[in-house]
Amino acid sequence: MTNKLYQLSVPHQIKVSGLTVDVVRKDIKNLHLAVYPPLGRVRVAAPLRVSDEAVRLAVISRLSWIKRQKSKFTNQARQSAREFVSGESHYFKGRRYRLNVIYQTGTSQVAIRNKSTIDLFVREGSDQAQRERVLLAWYRQQLKGLIPSLIAQWEPIIDVKVSDWRVKQMKTKWGTCNIEAQRIWLNLELVKKSTQCLEYIIVHEMVHLLERRHNDHFAELMNKFMPQWRLYREELNRSALGHEEWGY
Numbered sequence: 001m002t003n004k005l006y007q008l009s010v011p012h013q014i015k016v017s018g019l020t021v022d023v024v025r026k027d028i029k030n031l032h033l034a035v036y037p038p039l040g041r042v043r044v045a046a047p048l049r050v051s052d053e054a055v056r057l058a059v060i061s062r063l064s065w066i067k068r069q070k071s072k073f074t075n076q077a078r079q080s081a082r083e084f085v086s087g088e089s090h091y092f093k094g095r096r097y098r099l100n101v102i103y104q105t106g107t108s109q110v111a112i113r114n115k116s117t118i119d120l121f122v123r124e125g126s127d128q129a130q131r132e133r134v135l136l137a138w139y140r141q142q143l144k145g146l147i148p149s150l151i152a153q154w155e156p157i158i159d160v161k162v163s164d165w166r167v168k169q170m171k172t173k174w175g176t177c178n179i180e181a182q183r184i185w186l187n188l189e190l191v192k193k194s195t196q197c198l199e200y201i202i203v204h205e206m207v208h209l210l211e212r213r214h215n216d217h218f219a220e221l222m223n224k225f226m227p228q229w230r231l232y233r234e235e236l237n238r239s240a241l242g243h244e245e246w247g248y
């Protein structure tokens, strides 16, 4: 037993048998081990007085369970590959919808019906890539419609200016910020998340205009502007989309 108090709430990583483990110290009694989708991130929340070595031993004792969890997520990810056919689940603004594909001769379009269905109107004979393109174009348009008012709302609060913003598909990040150009990029996938999650990423990227790095100062600013930001981060990290973890 050591009397050293490990640093509170600054996550770091340790390697255990080739496994990367995120460790966060909290004022808690017991050690919590969890594996998160979609990639099987392993996270340990440890009491303040538990050393990294003790965390390592705890992880080793549960290695087979962790591996089972990870392979479960890998299978889920494989099964959730989309074909853009009727009956599939698709997400929009944090809500799950059933996709209904309608083949017709008119213009391709997308419509939400009964808060439960996404009607996807496509030309006769449209293949999977064409169906996907129509839905993604609609997603992009919807997301672009949400962003300007959120930026405008937060600019006076954070006291920064965003000169430009763009939407793109990104594999590993929800957003990025080009500080010199005062430009933020937002992941198209955010359209599938609750508007609060989108807002959190926008605020996060805007706060980078005040603090480049993910340091204590950054966390302080986030706490000040959006005290609930950790909840939104958890919500994003829980989701089973092809994403790596979002650190802050």
Ligand SMILES: [Zn+2]
Residues within 6 Å of the ligand: 204, 208, 214, 248
């Ligand atoms: Zn960041």
